[in-house]
Amino acid sequence: MTRKHDITLTINGHDHAITVDARRTLADAIRDQCGQTGTHIGCEHGVCGSCTLLLDGVPVRSCLIFAVQCVGVAIRTVEGLAQGDELHPLQRSFIEHHALQCGFCTPGFLMLAVGILENEPNISDADLRAALSSNLCRCTGYANIVKAVRAAADELRAGP
Amino acid sequence: MDKVLGQSVPRLEDPPLITGRGRFAADINFPHQLHMRVVRSPHAHAEIRSIDTQEALALPGIHGVWTASDIPDIGPVDLRADRAAEVLKPYRQPVLAKGRVRYVGDPVAAVFAEDPYLAEDGAELVAVDYAELPAIVSVDDPLGEFAPGVGTEVAIIPYSYGDTEAAFAAAHAVVELDLLTGRHSGVPMETRGAIGRYDAAKDILELHGAAKVLHRNKETLIRMLGRKPSGLHLYESHVGGGFGIRGEVYPEDVLVLAAAQRFGRPVKWIEDRHEHLMCANQGRQQHHWARMAVDAEGRILAMEDTFHHDQGAYIRTHGVVVPNLTMCLFTGLYRVPAYRARAHVRLTNKTPCATYRAPGRYEASFVRERLMDAAAAKLGMDPIEIRRRNLITKAEMPYTIAFDEPEAKDGEIDSGDYALLLDKTLAHVGWDSLGPELARRRAQGELVGAGIGMFLEEGGLGPSDGARIAVDTEGDVEVITGGASLGQGFETSMAQICAEALGVDYRRIRVIHGQTDRIPYGIGAHAARTTVMTGNAVHATALAVRAKALDVASEILQTPGDELVIADGTVTRRGRATGPSITLGEIAAFLAPASKNRGAHAPGLNAEEFFNTTETVFPYGIHFAVVRIDEETGHVAVERFVVAYDVGRAVNPMLVEGQLVGGCIQGLGGALYEEFAYDPHGQPLAVTFADYLMPTAAEVPDVEVLLTEDAPSPHNPLGIKSAGEGGINGVGAAIAGAIDAAISTPGAVTQLPVSPQRMRELLRDRQA
Ligand code: FES
Numbered sequence: 027m028t029r030k031h032d033i034t035l036t037i038n039g040h041d042h043a044i045t046v047d048a049r050r051t052l053a054d055a056i057r058d059q060c061g062q063t064g065t066h067i068g069c070e071h072g073v074c075g076s077c078t079l080l081l082d083g084v085p086v087r088s089c090l091i092f093a094v095q096c097v098g099v100a101i102r103t104v105e106g107l108a109q110g111d112e113l114h115p116l117q118r119s120f121i122e123h124h125a126l127q128c129g130f131c132t133p134g135f136l137m138l139a140v141g142i143l144e145n146e147p148n149i150s151d152a153d154l155r156a157a158l159s160s161n162l163c164r165c166t167g168y169a170n171i172v173k174a175v176r177a178a179a180d181e182l183r184a185g186p
Numbered sequence: 187m188d189k190v191l192g193q194s195v196p197r198l199e200d201p202p203l204i205t206g207r208g209r210f211a212a213d214i215n216f217p218h219q220l221h222m223r224v225v226r227s228p229h230a231h232a233e234i235r236s237i238d239t240q241e242a243l244a245l246p247g248i249h250g251v252w253t254a255s256d257i258p259d260i261g262p263v264d265l266r267a268d269r270a271a272e273v274l275k276p277y278r279q280p281v282l283a284k285g286r287v288r289y290v291g292d293p294v295a296a297v298f299a300e301d302p303y304l305a306e307d308g309a310e311l312v313a314v315d316y317a318e319l320p321a322i323v324s325v326d327d328p329l330g331e332f333a334p335g336v337g338t339e340v341a342i343i344p345y346s347y348g349d350t351e352a353a354f355a356a357a358h359a360v361v362e363l364d365l366l367t368g369r370h371s372g373v374p375m376e377t378r379g380a381i382g383r384y385d386a387a388k389d390i391l392e393l394h395g396a397a398k399v400l401h402r403n404k405e406t407l408i409r410m411l412g413r414k415p416s417g418l419h420l421y422e423s424h425v426g427g428g429f430g431i432r433g434e435v436y437p438e439d440v441l442v443l444a445a446a447q448r449f450g451r452p453v454k455w456i457e458d459r460h461e462h463l464m465c466a467n468q469g470r471q472q473h474h475w476a477r478m479a480v481d482a483e484g485r486i487l488a489m490e491d492t493f494h495h496d497q498g499a500y501i502r503t504h505g506v507v508v509p510n511l512t513m514c515l516f517t518g519l520y521r522v523p524a525y526r527a528r529a530h531v532r533l534t535n536k537t538p539c540a541t542y543r544a545p546g547r548y549e550a551s552f553v554r555e556r557l558m559d560a561a562a563a564k565l566g567m568d569p570i571e572i573r574r575r576n577l578i579t580k581a582e583m584p585y586t587i588a589f590d591e592p593e594a595k596d597g598e599i600d601s602g603d604y605a606l607l608l609d610k611t612l613a614h615v616g617w618d619s620l621g622p623e624l625a626r627r628r629a630q631g632e633l634v635g636a637g638i639g640m641f642l643e644e645g646g647l648g649p650s651d652g653a654r655i656a657v658d659t660e661g662d663v664e665v666i667t668g669g670a671s672l673g674q675g676f677e678t679s680m681a682q683i684c685a686e687a688l689g690v691d692y693r694r695i696r697v698i699h700g701q702t703d704r705i706p707y708g709i710g711a712h713a714a715r716t717t718v719m720t721g722n723a724v725h726a727t728a729l730a731v732r733a734k735a736l737d738v739a740s741e742i743l744q745t746p747g748d749e750l751v752i753a754d755g756t757v758t759r760r761g762r763a764t765g766p767s768i769t770l771g772e773i774a775a776f777l778a779p780a781s782k783n784r785g786a787h788a789p790g791l792n793a794e795e796f797f798n799t800t801e802t803v804f805p806y807g808i809h810f811a812v813v814r815i816d817e818e819t820g821h822v823a824v825e826r827f828v829v830a831y832d833v834g835r836a837v838n839p840m841l842v843e844g845q846l847v848g849g850c851i852q853g854l855g856g857a858l859y860e861e862f863a864y865d866p867h868g869q870p871l872a873v874t875f876a877d878y879l880m881p882t883a884a885e886v887p888d889v890e891v892l893l894t895e896d897a898p899s900p901h902n903p904l905g906i907k908s909a910g911e912g913g914i915n916g917v918g919a920a921i922a923g924a925i926d927a928a929i930s931t932p933g934a935v936t937q938l939p940v941s942p943q944r945m946r947e948l949l950r951d952r953q954a
């Protein structure tokens with residue numbers, strides 16, 4: 027039997043004290059033990075990107091990292107994007123551009139896009155498309171996702 | 187509220203999904219639940235000599251381990267009642283393998299544990315002793331025995347009309363092709379999931395995580411588990427894509443229900459991706475030998491097609507619907523005087539097959555359009571001209587395709603102006619200048635070319651679907667349907683239809699779907715019938731509520747009903763912004779059961795109506811592709827892709843376009859990258875996303891959608907047809923034509939997908 031670890035995860039600024047096996051992935055810990063099910067699991071082998079979230083501002087696949095590795099790290103998930111009722115510009119843009127159908131891939135794409143735009147606000151169209159190609163969507167065919175992120179990038183750059 | 191039907195209004199579905207508050211199967215939890223893990227066959231075909239569960243059971247946290255002998259009273263996964271031909275029954279899949287496994291992934295045992303990680307540990311300790319048997323891997327392999335006296339060729343199904351023999355004998359020219367379509371599947375981003383729960387207080391067995399065709403699945407599960415109709419219910423929550431494969435009854439659904447009842451604890455199963463790629467329904471794999479006879483002007487005289495349909499290891503819930511779908515609209519948009527098809531439905535030791543978006547149609551369109559291209563090449567005609575010459579004309583509508591076989595359903599095409607759509611497509615792409623431009627680029631050494639695929643769809647199959655609508659005293663509306671949502675915007679579409687008919691803001695409408703305890707009937711979401719059937723049921727019901735509201739309002743406002751209008755939930759006199767008015771909420775209060783004013787009116791502002799039809803609708807489309815091939819790598823870049831589609835009438839054009847684009851990209855995956863390949867022993871080679879290659883944002887073109895409403899269906903009041911499959915149907919056909927044109931080798935493409943390796947082979951053949 028694997029040894030249990032008492033750890034604290036900091037998700038969207040809130041501390042969650044949990045007990046985990048060393049082998050528990052961050053995705054499972056966040057979903058099952060912290061009750062934040064907005065982060066989805068689509069493959070568990072690092073390809074689909076459904077589980078993407080931000081660790082200290084960097085997009086990471088939470089199925090490929092263990093919860094015990096994430097102590098003292100700022101974890102941001104889709105649940106933390108909106109400020110109260112005020113949607114993040116990317117969230118609004120996804121609605122406006124019909125960038126989601128089933129919505130399963132959406133949290134992963136949103137967090138990927140947040141990471142991209144925060145780190146590289148002036149990203150070119152070609153680089154944006156290349157960066158977004160790291161996640162999979164089976165419903166939309168991507169065009170509207172790319173449009174939504176581009177529009178949000180322009181809005182964010184223009185400032186409030 | 188202004189007109190909302192036909193408008194691209196934002197979706198009602200989005201707010202929870204965009205904020206991480208969706209509720210997909212894996213997000214559903216019940217207190218005290220157990221977790222199930224399935225032990226699966228590592229062999230394509232083997233006898234099970236013994237199964238030892240002792241070690242697994244000894245592991246702390248393991249609650250139980252089942253093999254077939256633990257569920258002797260549960261039969262194989264049943265076929266849907268309407269698909270249950272006697273000859274198919276021996277081929278059904280046991281819930282847990284009995285004595286023999288028939289594909290890699292076949293369920294052998296189920297482990298129940300306190301935690302999903304422990305369930306996996308337990309599954310690894312279940313020791314199964316197998317004796318391997320030879321596997322049938324190719325559908326063209328010699329036939330074998332499924333069981334003593336039961337062969338692996340399940341059925342040979344004929345479809346025919348007219349005198350093909352005479353037509354071929356009299357033909358000016360005959361083209362003959364040998365074509366293969368690869369094994370693909372829908373591969374939704376959410377894997378399957380099922381949570382069984384037994385509510386002892388009510389004696390109701392609940393299945394959560396259900397999808398697609400809940401009412402039909404309920405019937406199947408009731409039969410299999412011996413429950414009363416009132417004692418089992420299915421609940422749909424968010425579903426992360428369906429594409430035909432999600433939401434059928436699979437062994438795991440039966441297992442969680444049986445276990446929940448036996449253990450008295452909820453049982454949760456979430457499929458992992460590896461399992462999904464081995465176990466969820468696959469499709470498309472067919473081997474065709476097709477030929478076509480034409481006269482000197484390129485007019486079609488006859489088509490003939492014999493094919494082997496790779497059904498995989500078992501017959502699943504759909505029976506043999508896919509080969510039927512391949513044959514029934516095989517002739518497409520063309521006038522074909524004589525036609526003869528034979529499907530050989532054969533089992534192989536691979537993942538079982540069933541419907542995947544545009545089932546049978548994608549395959550048929552590939553074959554038919556390859557025949558058209560081949561005939562054009564043979565006669566030295568333009569591929570577009572030969573198609574145009576054979577199109578069924580508007581004047582011929584309605585057009586009937588009547589088969590000789592009594593069990594083959596005739597095609598009664600309701601409406602269409604195919605030549606008009608072709609003209610619009612060519613105008614859209616600027617063919618007059620694009621054609622010469624591509625020729626010029628080819629002359630300069632570029633490998634570029636255009637291809638076209640034209641197709642017919644069928645949807646809206648009845649016979650009947652109902653809806654219930656109730657307005658509460660606040661004026662909010664609840665629409666209860668038996669439909670299902672797989673992410674296509676069902677709630678929004680239904681709300682728009684209701685809003686338009688009733689005169690309320692669509693955002694005040696809550697649409698219920700996929701809850702078998704809310705409404706006893708429902709067609710679910712399949713065969714592109716939801717918008718047509720459920721949409722028209724909602725329309726009829728909303729009109730009934732409207733009539734009721736106007737009846738009461740005319741009494742209260744002392745105005746004849748035909749002088750009243752309802753807008754934004756308020757009844758007023760026509761043409762008068764001011765003056766007496768009453769809201770729907772007030773009418774609902776007036777009609778409350780205990781209301782003193784109600785008089786002789788039935789209580790409640792509500793109605794239930796059905797939409798009944800014996801007719802189907804026939805949307806149609808044209809796919810047009812331009813590709814550029816990299817001679818070095820074999821990479822096929824799609825420069826342009828146009829989906830032209832007549833949807834009859836679009837409830838929400840944004841959603842229709844979304845469906846068409848998404849479907850198109852799935853089709854491109856199937857045409858260029860995706861393939862479930864197997865080794866000679868039947869071992870699947872694509873069991874991760876690193877091997878099953880789906881398109882990403884980097885590969886896809888910006889699909890251009892040309893949505894037309896030139897041929898609304900006369901068969902339903904809304905005139906709507908279906909849109910779910912129009913994006914994918916002709917993609918393989920168009921890409922094949924474009925590749926042929928790019929490498930100036932007519933008939934080069936004989937197999938889908940045209941992966942980079944195959945493309946390089948084609949380029950090598952061309953040089954040789
Ligand atoms: S679930 Fe993590 S990348 Fe797919």
Ligand code: FES
Pocket residue numbers: 125126127128129130131132162163164165166375426427673
């Ligand atoms: S919206 Fe369904 S997978 Fe992206």
